[in-house]
Amino acid sequence: MDQRRLYRTIEKITNQPAETEEQILINVLKEVVASPEFNVKGGRIWKLTPSKTKYKLIAQEGAIDKIREGFTINVSDYPIFEVIAKERTVLATETNEYLRKKGIFKYSATGVGEKVKGEKFPLYQYLMAFSADEINEDLFYTLNIIGTALTATLRNRKLERKSKQLIEDIDDAAELQKRILPAHDFKFSGYEMFGVSIPDRIVGGDFFDYLEVGEDGDRLGVVVADVANKGFAAAAEAFYVSAALRMGASYQTQLSSLMKRLNNLVYKIFPNDRFVSLFYIELTSDGSGYCTYCNAGHNSPILFRSKTKSIELLESTGPLIGPAYNSKFKTSIVKLEKDDFLVIYTDGISEAMNEEGEEYGEARLIEKVKELQDKSAKEITQLLIEDVQKYSARAVYSDDKTIVTLKRVE
Template structure:
């Protein structure tokens, strides 16, 4: 499964309301094991108990050998627990005698939740162990994504609980959200531009911005991004990122340098789970319609070329912002001829689901662009949002929705 789709799938398992972290974890692990799209046959949850300096088995499900309920493993006798704090996920040979007697020879494990102090280092709050058909290095990427998604669900639950106790701050959160978003419409030389963003909750992590400096009026930067957090924390993260972008543009940074610095800023300021995907576009009055862009793990924007009736996708030129501080970002170019339309969107559009769980999907978005590219940017945005809402019908939106359209009109 595509890693981003895997992340979204795991994230959706933990999106319901739960009374405790343990309830959330048990539900997520059960859903992972039951999912036909994830090749995992069984799983166990281990919880760290500081008083005993041990991990205790609290849940097991699927096609696995059943262990004694509440079985404990001291951290001091099992160095893997410390290795997980550094590596997040691991494949290793079993060393615990009881587990070996139970037929466990090799295992996979990943740490989730917050880290807590142990000795001179740290250990994870929880460890998830999974049973695959084949245990080899290829599953580590899946385990890392599971760890990031589950940890983010736990963190979001804590944030949401705090948010409920801080309802008086809702107006302040709304003002944060609005401060990130510009006026939706803009005309810039040959281009008609329009954007719209709808939060799934009171506030959200999608953002877009148009940035132009007074001393360089012939250059317009357009940014569209999606913070992986939810609710209040996502709105604050979006504000932080947009602020960094505006500052970088004011100092006339090259696009690649700006993307690199924003990546390091997100890495220093937020946890790995609070990553950001972002598309950066630069427009000028270039007569040929040359545009420059850099794509940090974001959905591939779509360009409809009128002359040859063809669709072009602007693929990622670098990884997501945050988890990979040494990442570099290429700058690519595309050409917008008169009548061509560029659609930049977040996954809340393509992954919007109807009450039966069916996605709106990228193929439908492609068809919509082909059928409606003659509209103005504003009309296209508004009709697309209506089409997505119609697809969702009465289903509650699971994610924020943002779309920015750039059309060359002359």
């Protein structure tokens, strides 16, 4: 399953009604074990005890022998827990004889919730472990996404509980977010741009920006990013990522190096909510139309070719920003001819739902783009947003929505 779609799937599961955070974890455990997409045969949730020396089994699902209720494992018997504290997710061999008798020989485990201080190293509040016929790298990445999504959800619940105390600051937060967004329209050396970002809540995790690269004024970066979260937590990370990009662009850093540094900063600063998808394209004033871009796990921007009336998708050139330290990001080059235009958008556009739960979808978006081929960048953006908003007006679930249209006009 695509990383971004997997994250959204888990996020939708966690939106189901639940009175406690443990119930949220149990809902996810049941859905993951039951779904053939995840390809696991059983799973367990372990909760750190108040003594911080043991984990207690609080839930189990799947076609495996049941572990006795209230069973605990000692932290000291599992050196692998120190690796989990550092890397969140591990693939491991079970060493507990009782669990091995239950048919658990190999497992993948991921940390969930806040990390607390243990006797020798930090420990997650919860561990979610899964058994499968094949314990491989795909399961590792799947669990990493699940752990991150659940941690973000639990953290958000705590923030939401505190939000009533912060109500007087909401207007200030919304105003602050507006400051990180540039003016909607921008012109640069034969290109015109127009962007709109609409948060699902008062503040959100989407943003776009136009960045002057270096001091010579001959290059411009256009970025659209989506923090995989909502509300205040997402806005805080968006502020940080936006500022880091502006600073990095000012030093004329190579694009691949800029993405790698940004990734490592996000990994270090946001240990609980560290997913960012991002598309960055750099324009030049030399009139050639050649542009360098990096797609870090983001939706593929839609490129409309004016001469051939055809569509190209600028696929991912690197992973999501944040999940893994020292990730590598490649760049690619695209040439924009006169009247070609690029629509860069976040998944709140393509995944917008109508009241029946049907997604707007990439195919519908592409057809709408084709209809608007003779419009200006401003008109394209505004009419696309308008169409999506009408489509999703009665939906129960929604997300931040951002579109930036970049058109070569000379």
